[in-house]
Amino acid sequence: MNCHLRQTKWFSSFLLAAAFIVAMPDEVRSQDSLVPPVVVELGWEIELVLAEPDIATPVMCVFDSQGALLVIESHTHFPPENYAGPDHDRILRLSDSNQDGTLDRREVFFDQGKFTMGLAVLDDGWIAVSHRDDIIKIRDTDGDGKADETVTLATLDTQANYPHNGLSGLAANSDGWVYFGQGENFGEDYTLVAADGSKQVGGGEGGNVFRVRTDGSQLERVATGFWNPFGMCFDSENRLWSAGNDPDAMPPCRLMHVVPGGDFGFEFQFGRGGTHPLQSWLGELPGTLPPAAGTGEAPCAVVPIGDRLWVASWGDNRIEAYRLTPDGATLTSQTETILQGDTLFRPVGIAVAPDKSVYITDWVRRDYSVHQTGRIWRLKPTAGQPVTAAQPPLSDDEKSAVAADAQNKIDELLELASTTDRYLAQAAVTKLSLLEELPAAVSLNEFSSQASLAVLMAWRWRELCNPSSVSEAQRQALITWGLSSNDQACTLFSLRWAAERKETALLSKIENVLSLPKLSPQLFEVTVATISYVKNGTARSGVRDPARETLLYTLAKNSARAADLRALAVQGIPAAADHPTNQELSEWLAPNVGDTLQREIIRLLIDRCVSADAEHQAVRTSAVQTLQSIAADMQFPISVRADAVSGLASVARDHQKFLSKLNDDRAIPNEIREEAQRVLSSIAGIPNQKRPPVEDLDSWLQLVGKGGDAEAGARVFQRSTCIKCHLHEGRGAMTGPDLTSLAGQTRERILKSILYPSSEIGPLYVPWKIVTVDGDVKIGLKMPTPGVGGSIAFQASDGTPFYVKLEDIEFHSFSRQSIMPNGLEQTMSIGELRDLLAFLAPDTSE
Known part of the structure; x- marks a missing residue:
């Protein structure tokens, strides 16, 4: 999907007034040159x-x-x-x-x-x-x-x-x-x-x-x-x-x-x-x-x-x-x-x-x-460029934030702190932290969730500025209230505060958060991180943290836990983790555990099919066998079986016979047969279908702007190039924006990003064009690399990283072309594109 879809305001168009060349000489030039x-x-x-x-x-x-x-x-x-x-x-x-x-x-x-x-x-x-x-x-x-x-x-x-x-x-x-x-x-x-x-x-x-x-x-x-x-x-x-x-x-x-x-x-x-x-x-x-x-x-x-x-x-x-x-x-x-x-x-x-x-x-x-x-x-x-500083005058909201410092009434400060403007709310919180009569934990039930969060923030800031001003009993009472709050923001804030202070005495209360109904992925992930940190003092740097993975495995294998919680745990387990084994995943796949858990298990198996290296071929082989078993097992829901079929896309050439059998067997439900056909098409090529010119947005909207199967679209996302650069519900890569939050976007906007990927590129996703001394031309996103090493890391449009030594670069410059390739709509059938749009932006008008 197009990298410009991130909705943070400042990730909008990157202004570049002229092209430029960046030379990479081996030595510092003389002053004359x-x-x-x-x-x-x-x-x-x-x-x-x-x-x-x-x-x-x-x-x-x-x-x-x-x-x-x-x-x-x-x-x-x-x-x-x-x-x-x-x-x-x-x-x-x-x-x-x-x-x-x-x-x-x-x-x-x-x-x-x-x-x-x-x-x-x-x-x-x-x-x-x-x-x-x-x-x-x-x-x-x-x-x-x-x-x-x-x-x-x-x-x-x-x-x-x-x-x-x-x-x-x-x-x-x-x-x-x-x-x-x-x-x-x-x-x-x-x-x-x-x-x-x-x-x-x-x-x-x-x-x-x-x-x-x-x-x-x-x-x-x-x-x-x-x-x-x-x-x-x-x-x-x-x-x-x-x-x-x-x-x-x-x-x-x-x-x-x-x-x-x-x-x-x-x-x-x-x-x-x-x-x-x-x-x-x-x-x-x-x-x-x-x-x-x-x-x-x-x-x-x-x-x-x-x-x-x-x-x-x-x-x-x-x-x-x-x-x-x-x-x-x-x-x-x-x-x-x-x-x-x-x-x-x-x-x-x-x-x-x-x-x-x-x-x-x-x-x-x-x-x-x-x-x-x-x-x-x-x-x-040279042309009357203004130099004397003249930034915008204070807005009315900024003036209100400044005025908060003179306010001493708790009720009025709490009202101000309840605004959705975080900078305005922060002004009220900071003033609250200075008041002698800051509300205690026993009073928080009297306030709105926003006001309660403001009080928690004020106490934490007070403690950071003057640790002796907040007793351990006061802090633990405030955190305990937040952990049991019905408001997710208060709970998230309290978890972070508990981790900062390594509150081992509150560990059981922190673990109880995992028993809350309908945990969001963020609340689950923050809770797991807090438990891991409070217990072990370890912090995930990148993807892997043994303590975190052990906790996720423990939660995932516990059949007494809610299926949705186990699903979140499986979602967080890296494909390279030793546990659970594929055999364990297969044992967890009971037909009665619910399709949410089943699908997360299948996604983990798919990840292992894709990511297993030469040293772990046995892992890939067993993952493929498990997916084939699920695809053929009538005890599982049709949509779950279709997910398993889709997961074979990365190994389709080696399993054409199995896929063709599914496609040809008219006794098999149509959804599964269609998925088998789509995976086979990745080998034989997309069916020749009449398509509008890429410039004709209206015709494309008539073709794919409505309808589609969101569940099938999730499978398109999983097996296409989308997942190599984007996250969705915890799966994928972080090169481009997380697409989980696109449900509020219109199909037209998302379709435009697919058809015209370079029309708008946010600063975070501006790619670089690199020309080497040998004349090779590469395009990639610059990847974060600490320090001042001898090479620069980039990521190509297919999601793979590559490195270029500094001495090998003739010049490099910003590219006006998105890292997301043109013609993505040509890599899938019309039906697949329609399903993908239904998945990313469900049509609420129907």
């Missing part, structure tokens, strides 16, 4: 300001109150053996000595520091500086161009020492606070202490944003749930923004509107992959907030320029822009490209000069290690 990044957006021109040896591995930059450019020059970020540079970082000061518009004077403003990350301008000549383990402020008191006064504002005490996942991003405005980010810190425990002794403690909860007064007092936690909020800024309306990186297996990186008390969903203790059911990346879990937009890989600086926010994408070698669109009490956006470079363009910092030109620091190489190479570029507006 430097090729600047391509200016994609009209109205700008680019020039080189500085290059090595005059600048090395620059990071963040900012213009001070005198119009000089301060630039962090990193020398401590993984220095190689026998590194020739200094053993500490430096902050350079570049200024114009003769008012000719060029920064011709270079001075070392601050000649010390380790793992220096960020800069922000404060009042009275002070400059805030973030290192991995502290926030300081420095200034030049005697006018000699060198900082001679240093004051420590906050210090981080932790065992972790990785350079850029501690303290990092900095932002300041006129309210007397310094805001700073903290990365995931490898989940290690930490104590953050301000100069006045105020402190915040934690560990495992992921990245955070804190703030401290410019005199080093009143340290406070602002928000949580980040991977690494490396870039931060205030826009023209004093909104706080952060550009943060993504976990190992959960793109995209995010542009986030940071609000007090906000939880953006990532927790390191549940695994660095980002795919754990107790983690939220796009606001999937109750109590978490969605981002404003997805960004390019490894975003660094975020800066307000004109009516947009500019973001430096280190990993995708470009400068992006985000025009903000009001959406309730927050804003959303889409990606635009300003500047695109080759792989020797690694932008980090962005700063606006007094003359309204834009300066960009460039790390140059893909290496994390410092390498004494660096650039500074200057973008000059």
Whole structure:
């Protein structure tokens, strides 16, 4: 199915003003032969300001109150053996000595520091500086161009020492606070202490944003749930923004509107992959907030320029822009490209000069290690491009969110917290957490489910900011109430809270959630994840977690459990799991267990037919035999037998005799015979049927817009290329959007996505065209790969991954063609297409 069907607002059209080429040279060019990044957006021109040896591995930059450019020059970020540079970082000061518009004077403003990350301008000549383990402020008191006064504002005490996942991003405005980010810190425990002794403690909860007064007092936690909020800024309306990186297996990186008390969903203790059911990346879990937009890989600086926010994408070698669109009490956006470079363009910092030109620091190489190479570029507006920050004014909903901070009446705050606008509700929740008389667990039955969730959120935030302010008894009473709530959101929230606190004392109550009637797949998965984590402390990283699989197997084999629960358990078991064996699956397939469980068992057997490798041929053989047995057994429902027939599609050539026998036997029900015929057609070819031209949407709608068999459509999805890229009800791949939620879409929209897959492509699914030095051309989606290895991973249109070494790439660029292939409608019969549409978007008008 078409990758653009994801319904998150910011996954809409990706704006790319011009094509560009990304060269992959083996060595850094000489300064005379430097090729600047391509200016994609009209109205700008680019020039080189500085290059090595005059600048090395620059990071963040900012213009001070005198119009000089301060630039962090990193020398401590993984220095190689026998590194020739200094053993500490430096902050350079570049200024114009003769008012000719060029920064011709270079001075070392601050000649010390380790793992220096960020800069922000404060009042009275002070400059805030973030290192991995502290926030300081420095200034030049005697006018000699060198900082001679240093004051420590906050210090981080932790065992972790990785350079850029501690303290990092900095932002300041006129309210007397310094805001700073903290990365995931490898989940290690930490104590953050301000100069006045105020402190915040934690560990495992992921990245955070804190703030401290410019005199080093009143340290406070602002928000949580980040991977690494490396870039931060205030826009023209004093909104706080952060550009943060993504976990190992959960793109995209995010542009986030940071609000007090906000939880953006990532927790390191549940695994660095980002795919754990107790983690939220796009606001999937109750109590978490969605981002404003997805960004390019490894975003660094975020800066307000004109009516947009500019973001430096280190990993995708470009400068992006985000025009903000009001959406309730927050804003959303889409990606635009300003500047695109080759792989020797690694932008980090962005700063606006007094003359309204834009300066960009460039790390140059893909290496994390410092390498004494660096650039500074200057973008000059040439066609009246607006540079002064002018983001949208606060909406009425945003003003209501701001006003919530002055509200002290619990009833009014609970009413506000019950709104469907999550950012507006969050403002009320944060204020609730500060009230002395926050409702206790015994009062929650008096409130609506939305108000009860708000109270749970407020207590959890209070505990995160001040652990001693919430007793164990209070926390357990609140979680217990949520676990027994009739509201799924409250239960999901309480499960996550219980896992965070490793509430072994509540394990039996957590397990009781599995006995609730009509468990949703999400509630089941989160409950299983919580039990596994509380019992074993393990978190699934990717697909496999032995503790989780053991629990799923235990639930699936328990015949005393409800069939629907057992079905959910089978659904979660990977095909490669040792248990259950195919023999066990066959034994579980009693005709009286219900078709939901039967179908999940069949789907697992089908997965084993498809995924078994050469070393597991016996697994595949027994799975095929079991499917054949079900297909021929009249004790099973017809639809279940048809599912088993469909499952033979991947091995159809080897079992044509069996399939032909089913097709030819007129005593066999038509549904099963038709399925056998469809599977045989995958070998012989689709029947020659008259079809409208692909451009004639109206005729296609008349042909397949109504009718069809949803159960047969599920089988089409299972055996076609759809499942290689898409999930549906827990089965399939995650390359494209999960199609489970398409029931609310019209058939016309889904049909359009099949007929015209490239008409609209969301940023997450924009494929790349790669041309190798040998002249090969490949198309694929870039896959998430941690670190800075020697190759780039992609996924082809058939769902298979492939890797291209960096030195083998001549150039690569975005492709306007969807990864979903054209002509998908030609790979199935008219009846199959009609059935597929009935499955994805049931026709409720009939």
